[in-house]
Amino acid sequence: MTWVTPWAPDRSELDSCVTCGLCLPFCPTFRLTGDETASPRGRITAMAAVGAGEAEMDERFFEMMAFCLQCRACEAVCPSMVPYGKLQEGVRAEILAADPKPARIARRMVLGRGLASRPAVHVASLGIAAAQRLGATRLLPGAVGRMASGMRTVPLPVPSTLGRSWRPDGEPVGIVGLLSGCVMDPWFADVHEALVQILRTAGYVVEAPGAQVCCGALAAHDGAAYDAARMAAANVEAFARYDTVVVDSAGCGAHLKDYGHWTEGGDDLAARVRDATEFVAHLIDEGALPTFPPGRGRVAVQDPCHLRHAQRIVAEPRTVLAAAGYEPVEIDEQALCCGAAGVYGLSYPETSDELGRRKADQVMAVDVSIVASANPGCELQMRGHLGPDIRVAHPVELYWEALSGS
Amino acid sequence: MLRPMDLIAALEGVVGSDRVRAHPLDRRVFAKDAGVKDGPVAAVVFPESAEETAGCVRVARAAGVPVVPRGAGTGLAGGAVPIEPSVMVVMTRMNRIVEVDEQSRTAWVGPGVINLDLSRDLASTGLHFAPDPSSQQSCTIGGNVGTNAGGPHCLAEGTTVAHILAVEMVTADGDIVIVGGDHPDPVGLDLRAVVVGSEGTMGVTTRVLVKLTENPPAVRTLLIGFATVEDAAATVSEVIASGLVPAALEMMDRAMVRAVENYVHAGYPTDAAAVLLAEVAGHAVGVDAEADMIARIAADNDATMVRLAQNDAERALLWKGRKSAFGAIAQSAPDYYLHDTVVPRTRLVEVLSQIYEIGERYGIALLNVFHAGDGNLHPLVSFDAAVPGELDRVMAAATEMVRVSIEAGGSLSGEHGIGMEKRDLMGLVFGPDDLDAQARLREAFDPDGVLNPGKILPEGSRCFDRAPTIGAAP
Ligand SMILES: Cc1cc2nc3c(=O)[nH]c(=O)nc-3n(C[C@H](O)[C@H](O)[C@H](O)COP(=O)(O)OP(=O)(O)OC[C@H]3O[C@@H](n4cnc5c(N)ncnc54)[C@H](O)[C@@H]3O)c2cc1C
Ligand code: SF4
Ligand code: SF4
Numbered sequence: 038m039t040w041v042t043p044w045a046p047d048r049s050e051l052d053s054c055v056t057c058g059l060c061l062p063f064c065p066t067f068r069l070t071g072d073e074t075a076s077p078r079g080r081i082t083a084m085a086a087v088g089a090g091e092a093e094m095d096e097r098f099f100e101m102m103a104f105c106l107q108c109r110a111c112e113a114v115c116p117s118m119v120p121y122g123k124l125q126e127g128v129r130a131e132i133l134a135a136d137p138k139p140a141r142i143a144r145r146m147v148l149g150r151g152l153a154s155r156p157a158v159h160v161a162s163l164g165i166a167a168a169q170r171l172g173a174t175r176l177l178p179g180a181v182g183r184m185a186s187g188m189r190t191v192p193l194p195v196p197s198t199l200g201r202s203w204r205p206d207g208e209p210v211g212i213v214g215l216l217s218g219c220v221m222d223p224w225f226a227d228v229h230e231a232l233v234q235i236l237r238t239a240g241y242v243v244e245a246p247g248a249q250v251c252c253g254a255l256a257a258h259d260g261a262a263y264d265a266a267r268m269a270a271a272n273v274e275a276f277a278r279y280d281t282v283v284v285d286s287a288g289c290g291a292h293l294k295d296y297g298h299w300t301e302g303g304d305d306l307a308a309r310v311r312d313a314t315e316f317v318a319h320l321i322d323e324g325a326l327p328t329f330p331p332g333r334g335r336v337a338v339q340d341p342c343h344l345r346h347a348q349r350i351v352a353e354p355r356t357v358l359a360a361a362g363y364e365p366v367e368i369d370e371q372a373l374c375c376g377a378a379g380v381y382g383l384s385y386p387e388t389s390d391e392l393g394r395r396k397a398d399q400v401m402a403v404d405v406s407i408v409a410s411a412n413p414g415c416e417l418q419m420r421g422h423l424g425p426d427i428r429v430a431h432p433v434e435l436y437w438e439a440l441s442g443s
Numbered sequence: 444m445l446r447p448m449d450l451i452a453a454l455e456g457v458v459g460s461d462r463v464r465a466h467p468l469d470r471r472v473f474a475k476d477a478g479v480k481d482g483p484v485a486a487v488v489f490p491e492s493a494e495e496t497a498g499c500v501r502v503a504r505a506a507g508v509p510v511v512p513r514g515a516g517t518g519l520a521g522g523a524v525p526i527e528p529s530v531m532v533v534m535t536r537m538n539r540i541v542e543v544d545e546q547s548r549t550a551w552v553g554p555g556v557i558n559l560d561l562s563r564d565l566a567s568t569g570l571h572f573a574p575d576p577s578s579q580q581s582c583t584i585g586g587n588v589g590t591n592a593g594g595p596h597c598l599a600e601g602t603t604v605a606h607i608l609a610v611e612m613v614t615a616d617g618d619i620v621i622v623g624g625d626h627p628d629p630v631g632l633d634l635r636a637v638v639v640g641s642e643g644t645m646g647v648t649t650r651v652l653v654k655l656t657e658n659p660p661a662v663r664t665l666l667i668g669f670a671t672v673e674d675a676a677a678t679v680s681e682v683i684a685s686g687l688v689p690a691a692l693e694m695m696d697r698a699m700v701r702a703v704e705n706y707v708h709a710g711y712p713t714d715a716a717a718v719l720l721a722e723v724a725g726h727a728v729g730v731d732a733e734a735d736m737i738a739r740i741a742a743d744n745d746a747t748m749v750r751l752a753q754n755d756a757e758r759a760l761l762w763k764g765r766k767s768a769f770g771a772i773a774q775s776a777p778d779y780y781l782h783d784t785v786v787p788r789t790r791l792v793e794v795l796s797q798i799y800e801i802g803e804r805y806g807i808a809l810l811n812v813f814h815a816g817d818g819n820l821h822p823l824v825s826f827d828a829a830v831p832g833e834l835d836r837v838m839a840a841a842t843e844m845v846r847v848s849i850e851a852g853g854s855l856s857g858e859h860g861i862g863m864e865k866r867d868l869m870g871l872v873f874g875p876d877d878l879d880a881q882a883r884l885r886e887a888f889d890p891d892g893v894l895n896p897g898k899i900l901p902e903g904s905r906c907f908d909r910a911p912t913i914g915a916a917p
Contacts, residue, residue, distance in 0.1 A: 052829070055779055057770040058477050058517040061581045062557055071489065071535030071555060073516060074464075079472040086471050097466045116706045116770030 039090055044130035044262045051085045054078065054119045060111035065374045065392055066104055074101050077111035077121055084128050094135055102128055104388070106381055107258050108342035108374035109291075113349060122347060123298055129260030162195045162223040187421030188224060196226040200247030203233050210240035210325075213316075214279030216272075216293070218413075219251040221286050225413050231437035232285050232313050238440060239325045243283075248275040252284075254292035255379050257299070269299035273306045282306065285313035285433060287344035287412035288379065294348060312344060313433050314411050318353035321360045329439045333362035336435065337405045339396065339419060340372040341412035354411055357432045361439040365409075368399040377418035389418075397422035409435060450506040454488050454530070457498035462489040462536075473531045475524060476516040477578075479780055479828060480863065482525040489536045493611060493619050493649035496532060500647060500893070501617035503530040509896050512643040514554065514586030517578040519769075519781050520862030522590060522642040526897040532647055534585045540564055541650065548655040549608060549625060554585025554648045561653075570655040573600040577766040585648045590859060591640030595691035595765065598816035599724070604639040606654045612638065612646030615889035625652060637884065642862060643895040645888040659724035662690070663734040664758045667741045668715030668748040672696060675717035676792045678744045679815045682721070682737055683788060689737065690724040692816030693765055699810040699823070702771040707764040709757075712748055719815065720765055768812045769823065778828040780837050781821055783859040784848035788818045797847045798822050805840040820848065846871065861899045869901050 040046070060077045061067050067076035074083070083101050086092035105125055112121040169190050198217045213236060221229060233243050253268030273296065276282050284290035290312040296303030311319075320326040336358050344350045355365040376382065376392025400408050400423060408423070409432045410416045419429045454463045463486060464470075470484040485508050490496040503510045513523040513533045525531070538555035545568050552561060558579040562571035574587055575594035582592065588610060593602040600606075609623035623635040638645050669675040675694055682689060695703065695711075695718050704711040711718060719741070723733040738749045752758040769781060786794045795811070802809035802824070810823045822844060828834050848854075849871050861869065869878060882900055 052778075052827070055770060056475060056477050057578070058515055058581045059578065059767070059770050061515060061517075062560070071533070071538065073533070074469055074472045082472050082475070083468055086468070092468050092471055095468075097468050101468065116703075116767035118706065 039087055039094060040131050042127075042130045042134050042262060044127040046084050046088055046124045046127045046131075048085075048088060050120055050124060051081055051088065053117050054081045054085075054115075055117050056082070057116070060115050063110040063114045063371060063373075065106055065108060065110070065376075066388065068373065069388060069391060075104055077115075077119075080105060081119065081121070081124065084124060094131070099132055102132060103384060106342075106374050106376070106378040106388075106392075108378060109346040110342060110372070110374065113346040123295070126257050126260070126262070129258065130262035131260075133260035133262075162191050165191050165224075187417035187419070189227070191224055192226060195223045197222050198226075198229050198233075198245040199249070200245065202242065202244040203237055204242050205237045205240045207240060209242045211281070212242040212244065212279065214276045214282040215243050215245040216252065216276075216282060216284045216286075216289055217245045217249060218284075218286050218289050220413055221289070225286075225416075225431075228285050228413075228431045228434055231431070231434040232283065232317075235317055235326065235433060235437050235440060236283070239320045244279070246275045250275070252289040252292050253299070254288050257292060258379055266299050269296050269303055270301070272296075273300055273302045276306055276309070280309060281316065282310045283313055283316050284310060285411070285431060287312060287341040287348065287350075288414060291343035291347035312348060312350055312353070312411065313431070314344070314353040314357050315348075315350055317433055317436060318356040318360075321356060326360070327440070328360040329362040331359075331362050331364060333439065334364070334407070335366045335403075335405045336363040337366045337368050337400050337403050337408045339368065339375065339400070339408050339410040339415055341410060341415045342372070342374050342378070344411050345372050354409060354432045357436050358409055361432075361436040363407075363409075363435060366403050366405055368403055369396070375415050375418050377412075377414035379414055382418075390422075393418050393422040400427065407435070450502065450508060450530070451486055453502040453506065454486060454499060457502060458488055458490055458495050462491075463487070473513070473516075473533070476513075476518040476521060478519045478521045478524065478862070479778060479834065480521050480524055482521075483528040484525060484531050485528040487531045487533060489533050491536050493613060496534075496537075496647050496649050497613045497617045497619055499530065499532055500613050500615070504615070504617065504891075504893050509893055510647065511895050512585070512589070512647045514583030514589065515557070515578075515581050517582045518586060518590060518862065519783070519859045520590075520642075520865060522862040522895070522898060523586075524863065526863060534583065534648070537585075537649065538583075543568065543655075545570065547625070548657070549652055550655060551650055551652050552584055554583060554588070554651060556584050558582050558584060558587060565655065568655075569658050571658055572653055573597070573606055573656040574603045577769065579766070584651050584653065588639050588648050588651055589642050593814070593819065595693050595720075595722075595762075595814060598692055598814065599688050599690045600656065604636055606656070607635055607639050607651060608654055609652035610635065610638050610646075610648055611650035612648045614646050615891065615893040619649065620646070622646075623652070641885075641888075642898050644885055644898055645894065647894070659690070661727040661730045662722060662724045662758065663730045664752040664761055665719075665721045665734055665737055665741075666711070666748075666750045666752070666761055667719040667721065667738075667746050668712040669717045669719070669741075670715065670745065670747050672717045672795060673792050674744045674746070675719050676795070676815070678719060678741050678746070679791065680788055681740045681744070683816065685736065685740065687723070687733055687736060689721050689733070689816060691720070691722040692814070693720040694718065694811075694813050694815035695720075695765070695768065696811040698808075699768055699812045702810065703764045703768055706767055706771045707760060709760040709764045710750070711761075711764055715747060720761060765812075768810075769821075778826050778834075780824045780826065780841060781859070782823070782841055782844055784820050784845055784853055786818045786820060786848045786851050786853035788815075790851045790853075791815070791818060791820075794820070794848055794851045794853070798844050801840055801843045801847070805836055807837060807840055818853070842868065863898055866897070866899060867901045869899070 073079040109122045236243050250268050250271045253265040257265035293310040294307045296307045358365045375396040376389040382389035407428045451465050465486045473487045475481040509529040511525045511529045535555040537553035539553045541551040543550040575596045576592040587603045591603045611621045700711050701713050723730045808825045813820045
């Protein structure tokens with residue numbers, strides 16, 4: 038038996054791939070290379086071969102797996118419903134356990150785990166805030182510099198929602214938990230603010246429980262499975278008392294909705310999680326939030342993979358934008374990954390850049406001045422590739438502007 | 444004869460080292476298509492031009508290693524699966540639409556262009572490539588040419604061969620030749636029909652001149668449910684007998700409908716014994732009348748539901764269901780074996796009941812989906828190949844199913860090709876003379892068996908069996 042961790046790819050789940058190949062064209066790495074080994078079907082075949090002890094768990098295998106963006110586009114189109122995201126997370130856990138750790142994955146780990154540590158993020162945020170004020174982000178090396186160039190200006194002092202709560206003006210209709218998130222909190226404070234104010238307007242008490250931790254998505258994607266499981270367990274407890282938990286980062290939301298296979302009680306929390314666009318669209322549909330007349334202009338919709346492919350949320354961001362008075366504009370029928378993919382850019386900068394460029398070209402082609410994206414990583418990538426002339430914003434920010442009359 | 448290491452080095456000399464693979468895991472991943480069998484791979488190479496392809500063929504030939512062309516690997520008959528250690532020549536990187544001539548409605552395209560990408564790219568011109576296999580989102584034009592692919596809409600439009608004007612290919616000698624031309628009826632021997640459907644045994648396709656078809660101005664799609672398979676089959680026969688030529692006429696049985704509906708949620712009736720998906724295309728007035736007529740015939744045959752798709756989104760969802768059929772069955776077991784036979788429409792019900800009977804006798808799970816309009820049956824068996832003896836049982840049942848189809852006056856393959864899977868069944872339809880003639884034709888193209896050997900024709904097809912001039916690589 039090759040596998041050694043409890044997260045190992047499950048044989049029956051691997052077997053549920055009938056090798057039909059219907060997923061191939063939806064896979065960004067297959068699209069770029071035309072190479073079966075860079076396709077979902079090829080990766081599943083490789084996992085199955087290694088799992089069965091028929092192939093070595095060697096560098097080549099590591100590379101085949103690491104090249105995967107974990108965008109889960111393949112999962113959304115698979116008629117056999119192969120749980121690809123889970124299999125890939127499982128295999129990363131095995132790769133990490135197998136040692137020697139390939140340098141590539143180790144490098145990602147630094148970032149993946151670093152983000153999960155609050156003090157580390159805080160120090161980094163201070164550094165970035167200082168660098169932005171000195172105009173020094175341009176000097177940051179390579180991929181880090183590219184990411185930094187797509188960042189919003191980090192406010193000082195570095196903000197945090199942790200442990201805070203907000204009440205509506207009138208009698209509350211309910212209470213929701215807010216996932217603060219590791220980078221959303223310091224780097225995307227405006228998104229949290231917009232979401233909180235929208236929910237207050239709809240009559241909700243919003244609480245960001247202080248006991249919550251990073252969702253663990255990046256740890257899980259990088260194979261730090263034990264860390265991911267620990268974080269999941271902490272969050273299950275921290276959010277136990279909320280009937281609804283709202284998340285404004287698609288990547289985090291997708292991961293919370295997968296807690297079922299990370300920790301006991303995970304299914305229960307997963308069932309209560311709502312993406313911000315999902316919850317706000319629901320309130321709009323119910324009439325709890327108003328719809329504004331059209332006329333604000335056109336907005337290109339960038340579908341984050343972990344919103345569209347993992348959570349299968351497609352209509353909701355459009356509903357929110359339309360209710361805010363915008364005309365949502367489609368840019369990509371297949372919703373191919375923008376190349377951000379967490380911290381993928383650090384391991385495969387060329388692939389990440391190529392996908393980012395393609396996505397930026399799609400935006401340019403529809404001639405808009407705003408792009409809506411419901412995920413922080415995609416936002417950085419889009420801004421990094423589009424430059425300062427096109428605004429990139431979360432759909433709920435645009436809705437809040439309409440709601441607050443700004 | 445080159446040694447394995449030299450073969451790799453020589454291939455690298457042609458395309459560069461980043462487009463040649465020989466690591467065991469790469470060889471493993473390329474060992475299989477969408478069918479059930481795998482085979483031994485010596486090396487994998489990704490040419491980007493006809494010249495590079497020719498170079499690869501020459502190197503393989505010199506090394507005494509056969510060449511197996513591969514597109515997207517969605518083939519179901521093992522056409523792209525080697526039977527002896529071979530060089531897999533993967534054509535996916537030659538995926539450029541080289542030139543579109545809207546006036547004459549033709550396009551030169553690379554063999555690696557994905558079928559649906561071509562039609563999507565052409566959207567603004569109002570043209571499309573008519574053959575639409577259910578795998579069209581993934582399969583390549585080169586693979587379509589290789590297998591003479593069909594699809595739901597080939598009922599009215601004909602299979603791939605009717606849409607190919609010319610094929611540029613690399614011969615077994617490594618020469619680049621063009622078969623056919625931009626004229627629909629070329630002077631002299633028309634070899635296109637020989638090359639189309641030859642499954643990579645006569646040349647490696649490097650460029651294709653395809654015929655483009657005008658998008659119909661109006662389309663109507665009907666979903667019809669029946670309480671019995673007989674009612675559905677009778678409807679099919681009457682529709683065809685009425686003189687109507689629907690753009691597509693597809694049938695699925697209950698087991699299939701349930702698997703599909705579970706995935707697409709398109710509103711397929713899961714309680715019906717059989718479901719028909721009928722489509723008519725043409726001018727607005729005409730299609731409404733035709734849709735009415737089909738609905739009436741269905742009602743006369745006791746249809747339990749008739750639903751007209753109200754818009755493009757609904758239509759697309761219905762087709763997505765139909766086109767996911769093969770993939771969706773894995774919900775019931777990890778492997779599938781898909782049959783592909785043709786029976787005369789008039790004997791559809793009879794052959795079907797025999798097929799159900801065979802399934803029952805062998806105790807295998809059977810789901811049915813087919814191009815009812817032209818009697819192309821696709822019984823699907825879902826099974827677990829990891830269970831010892833299971834594959835043999837499925838294959839034995841398959842052989843019986845093919846046999847009853849042929850005995851009813853049908854044929855061996857509707858569209859997926861013969862490959863290696865049905866190779867040994869060729870004797871059911873062809874006598875020794877026919878097989879000999881086919882073997883001679885193939886020898887004329889590839890006397891030394893360099894190109895995809897062991898496919899289509901069973902061993903011993905040639906009346907005086909020749910000694911193999913090409914050996915397996917050590
Ligand atoms: C879910 C599903 C649904 C399907 N539905 C249909 C259907 O409705 N109708 C239908 O006809 N088929 C169908 N198929 C079968 C398959 O998709 C077709 O046979 C398709 O034409 C294969 O294309 P490919 O690019 O995947 O070729 P491959 O599988 O890679 O190759 C197929 C054959 O063509 C040869 N070949 C490929 N490229 C070249 C080239 N450039 N030069 C020379 N030879 C080449 C190969 O050697 C092989 O013999 C289906 C398959 C699946 C998995
Ligand atoms: S679509 Fe699903 S079953 Fe088909 S090859 Fe891809 S992962 Fe496997
Ligand atoms: S997760 Fe994305 S990159 Fe990875 S195999 Fe699936 S489609 Fe390809």
